[in-house]
Amino acid sequence: MAILRSISHSRTGRQYGKRICLAIAFLIIFSINLVGAAEESLQIRLNTIGYPLNCEKKASIAAACTNFAVVRAADGSSVFTGKVTGPILDPDTQEQLCTADFSALEQPGEYQLDVPGVGRSAPFRIAADVYRDPFSTVMLGMYLWRCGTAVSATYHGQTFAHDPCHTNDAWLDFVGGGHTHKDGTKGWHDAGDYNKYTVNAGITVGTMLCAWEDFEPQIRKVRLQIPESGGALPDFLAEVKWELDWVLTMQADDGSVYHKVSTKRFGPFIMPEKETEDRYFTPWGSEATALFAGMTAQAARIYRPYDRAFADRCLKAAQKSYQFLKAHPEFHRSDRVDVRTGSYEIRETGEISGRLNGIPNNRLWAEAELWETTGSPDVLRDLETRIRTINSKVNFEFDWDEVKDLGLMRYSLSQRPGRDPGVVTLVRSNLLAVADETVRTGRQHAYASPIGSLYNWGYNGFVARQTMILMVADRLTRTENRPEYRAACQDALNFIFGRNYYCRSFVTGVGFRPPMHPHDRRSGADNIVDPWPGYLVSGPNSKATSWKDDQGDARSNEIAINWNAALVYALAASLPDATKTNWRPVSTQVPR
């Protein structure tokens, strides 16, 4: 505008008027070209966060092309050129996809992928620490989920906050306590709703504490934006303790564990402090009890160096629930009474997962954690009996309804003596077989998703969670130099941050074209344009092309603690120095 004003003020007269019109036309055309050049091509799909050093770096291009170049984002200068491979038909999306492989580019910097005839990709980085900020942001998402307190955090200049909520949790009417209160405050809101479910807490806490046990030195270096930061507990454990403090309130006097704390019906899209409907403990279930025992047994081990009293409390609670389960070996479904929010119940057709996988083996995880913490021969006997009963079978994918894979991983990686060598060998072999199947699945999927075409509810959570089995395989084969497991972990993050059909990041506030309308009550009610940051949305559901960035689409655009926890694990596995293996890229291309 400043240029136009100087021209129009310089001369007067008809001739000059024409020249001014020509100049304006030229500037308009020129500026359109500039905008065109600056806009990122949505046909070039890659990880818009970036790539760590020493890893495969690939992009998918949904257009006909031959060559590509990696150029500096600052000045467009080329640092790497190559030829694409393909195209290959993606049967899930019916796209013809070419692949650009620039794995050999190891020079840190900010780049774009330039594909002649197609355009330039979104900017991305190559650096050792590309996942540090996303890790911190996803953990900020966990903090912002806190219930029973006010929360506030500033992200990219915008403050996200709410007043104390649900401080009266919860009534005992449905669990035999009459119309009286018992403390059930704290914990994280479960998802897009504000209720709290023990079963989903199980896989969430289990996954996050696994991240701590596997990558503690790397996680410690990331300071989190939480009130306890810099206190006696490491920041990460302080955040998880907020959930555990609530989890501990879910145990009944006899050791059974209540299924949830919830309103009777889902509330409207209002801020949490505005939701003042009564909330209730709901009756116990065997799976809530097993998951409770697993969480508290694991916590007892991990928190002991920092908070002995809390560790003792967790262990006592774990043993009490373990004894209750031994006295009640049957599968006991929670009575949902008149509380019709999320069921998180197993073996009900049409429920959240819709999976019918028989009687779940969540007790296996509880036993594995309790044995790892205490070394009790009795618990080991129970654990190995259960493992033999299921023929050491490892599930290809798992979620809140059955976490036995967590137990098999713990058992397999344990340094404790006394295990049956035959069982150890079989579990190890089955874990590796599933990890190999995951690698194969990713190689066969057009966007290298390690969960492939299983477009179930929470697809992106499954993508992230698959990194757990891959990292176990990486550790079990440490001496064999098997780079494919870590490569598949990177593929999972590539998918989540933009190498996908949508050319978008699936995490609010992070990466290129992130979700703007998650199914999240706070994001819908706070009158702020941006959604609350740090949340992985569910993703394509039933088919690859079904995701919608639509608040009303709970099936594909909700957020949930179990999916975020899986992403916490995947990102922790890719923090700087998280790899101790001698990793070598497999590209044959040479940087210029």
Ligand SMILES: [Zn+2]
């Ligand atoms: Zn709340």
